[in-house]
Amino acid sequence: MRTRFAPSPTGPLHLGHAFSALIAHDLAQQAGGTFLLRIEDIDRSRARPQWEAQICDDLHWLGLTWPEPVMRQSDRLPAYHAALQRLWDMGLLYPCHCTRRDIAEAASAPQEGAAPVAGPDGLVYPGTCRPDTPPRGAMPEGVTLRLDMARALAQTRRLAFVECGAGPKGETGLIALPPEDLLHKVGDVVLSRPAMATSYHLSVVIDDAAQEITEVIRGQDLFEATAIHVLLQALLDLPTPLYRHHRLIRDAHGKRLAKRDDARALSLYRAQGITPAGIRELVGL
Structure with a gap:
């Protein structure tokens, strides 16, 4: 099994991203397969290096690992x-x-x-x-x-x-x-x-x-x-x-999360002291 998580570096990861990445990672691990990270940065007007760095940091914090080098669509x-x-x-x-x-x-x-x-x-x-x-x-x-x-x-x-x-x-x-x-x-x-x-x-x-x-x-x-x-x-x-x-992970009003929903950014949960296990619980894993 080979799975992937392919975020765009145009904003912070939120709970919905964490949910998808964790599922892809867990399934690959359980099957003895490989989980890959791919950076979908074809929108050069919005992609930012700092967001890519934050994405990798958040995913590592969640306990996810992947082979290097990472594929980038801009290449x-x-x-x-x-x-x-x-x-x-x-x-x-x-x-x-x-x-x-x-x-x-x-x-x-x-x-x-x-x-x-x-x-x-x-x-x-x-x-x-x-x-x-x-x-x-x-x-x-x-x-x-x-x-x-x-x-x-x-x-x-x-x-x-x-x-x-x-x-x-x-x-x-x-x-x-x-x-x-x-x-x-x-x-x-x-x-x-x-x-x-x-x-x-x-x-x-x-x-x-x-x-x-x-x-x-x-x-x-x-x-x-x-x-x-x-x-x-x-x-x-x-x-x-x-x-x-x-x-989909949704807010209290039933609306699916988007990158503009900074209140649910992983970095803010981290700053509040929530653990990776706590994130798993929040998304129902």
Whole structure:
């Protein structure tokens, strides 16, 4: 078994991060496997070295260990570019010049006849920039690149994954991914943004394969995104790991924790004298 915890160094770790990291670490330890840390720092505008240092310090304090060196996504841009080039050569990508406002206005236009559909990547793209035929020539640089979902689905077989935990509605076991759901509830997702030269969906798939992750442990808020990841794995001939989605740690009002919830940052609990065992108790482990 090979598991991983992949935080972004854009803020402090909170109780929800600790819960996910502890589960991934404990499962690997119990199976005699390997737990890996990966720093997802593709958002260079928000990533900070001090946050990465704090992340490592908090995880060590919790008692977690991992092999060095740690993988950083900022070192992996050539691998992401190679994957994009492969998808471009397959005729599955196209440049998009729409802003978020453009997409919102097009998706809610009266002629659409229905309310906008929100998917795991935001509003389902209405196809404004989608060409009738695949673009030819060199893959453009410095632009947003979207996956042509219809063409991608035409090149894949039946898609499915094994859920070892449970989705938000209790989904577990073998989860089939109907093409029509990917087409209408996910749509043409972004695989590369100008400021990053990649996207979360693409980089996480490439890196999980590179690190030979056998079981992905993460929160239920990412359950719907798994369809995108399984599709990309199929298109790029990459293995599909097992997935274990877990419950989310929420505040007193039932809202899931985010990095802006500094009141639940691990560093503050540490300053208050709470022990790693106390953190485990707080998150229900």
